[in-house]
Amino acid sequence: MKKLNLFTGAFCAAALLALSPVTHAQDATKWPEKPVRYIVPFSPGGVSDGVARLLAEQLSKQLGQSMIIENKPGVSGILGTQTVARSPADGYTIMGGTITTHAVNPFFVKSLSYDPVKDFTPVALVGMVSNALVVRADSPFNTVQDVIDAARAKPGALNYGTAGPGTSQHLSGQLFQSITKTTLQQISYKGGSQAMVDLIGGQIDLIFETVAAARPMIDSKRVKVLGVTSSTELADLPGVKPLAELGVPNFEMQSWQGVFAPAGTPQPVVDKLAHEVAVAVKMPEFAAKLRQLGVEPDGRGSKEFAAFQKAEVEKWRKVVQEAGIKAN
Incomplete structure (x- = not known):
């Protein structure tokens, strides 16, 4: 009986050790x-x-x-x-x-x-991924302040395209409205590419698009970039200032x-x-x-x-x- 008890105790101890955090840590060193x-x-x-x-x-x-x-x-x-x-x-x-x-x-x-x-x-x-506020090439808006003034003059008249609720484009637009005390209408698309097509075609007024997605249209001068949503200037868009420096204080959306x-x-x-x-x-x-x-x-x-x-x-x-x- 004593031998059996000793064996049982050793077995239980080994089982507990196998479940202990120490063993998990040891196993993790072999991962993956x-x-x-x-x-x-x-x-x-x-x-x-x-x-x-x-x-x-x-x-x-x-x-x-x-x-x-x-x-x-x-x-x-x-x-x-x-x-x-x-x-x-x-x-x-x-x-x-x-x-x-x-x-x-x-x-x-x-x-x-x-x-x-x-x-x-x-x-x-x-x-981190930053967005750029862009408008079509022939848009009457040449500065961020132009957009703010137009939005305040006619609340709800301007619209912006997004790739859907909760996306970075949507959040950028919501933060913009919150800080500037303006009202914009969200036009939701299944993807950002269709929104860009409609922006260039004049169906929507502006987009807060990712810099990578907007860059080809910016380089081909089919759209104008008014500002970026990061807190500092971006190496990919030299000379384009953050919205926080262009009339939208404390704006940062990445x-x-x-x-x-x-x-x-x-x-x-x-x-x-x-x-x-x-x-x-x-x-x-x-x-x-x-x-x-x-x-x-x-x-x-x-x-x-x-x-x-x-x-x-x-x-x-x-x-x-x-x-x-x-x-x-």
Whole structure:
């Protein structure tokens, strides 16, 4: 009996040790031991998809394991994001998250199937994406102040195109209205490209479009750029000042691209992945490729990214509430 008790006790002790945080930490040092599933909650071809493919290729080299991209598009990125929230927190499912999926969706979607803060662990902030306020080439508006004056003279008469509720174009427009105390009409499209076509055709008055998407039209002089939504001038648009310096004080709207894992993913795995992302974005060649997509490299790690995400949620909560927008 004594031998049996000793054996049983040893077995239980071993079982407890296997479940302990120490063992998880030890296992995490070997991560990844198999391919990692990298979910993109948007269609192929967009900025999120481009960032994910660049990052997956580079991380595969650094980690010695494949990162397999899986596009799961759905309304405002909900389908793919929900999939990750419900995946095992073992480090083998991660995702590319954005301001839409992980900051503002709760304010636009009733009964959202995930909590963008509680259901995820922020891993790393890959980079920031700025928009440009553009009008068609023959528009009577030549300055940001021209737009503000026209909007104040006839509230609701001007309209702006977006790629849908909760997108960076929409948020830029809402913040613009909130600060300038104006009213613009949102015209929602299924994608930014159609909005640009209608802008050039005269069907809409203005767009807050991502710099990368607007750049070809700016270079061909089919549109005029009046300002950018970042807090400082952008290297890609030299001489174009931020809206904050052009009559819209304290304006700053930047979308972002980040990596998230399901809540409960072992911290050593999160830290290792965050470190590798930071290494990647600091590489000159990789950073140059990000900038070609309109993404300014960042590289903040888990704790800093988590604090940033929570601040973004609160910032846009106030903007949406002030605008009187109700979730649908």
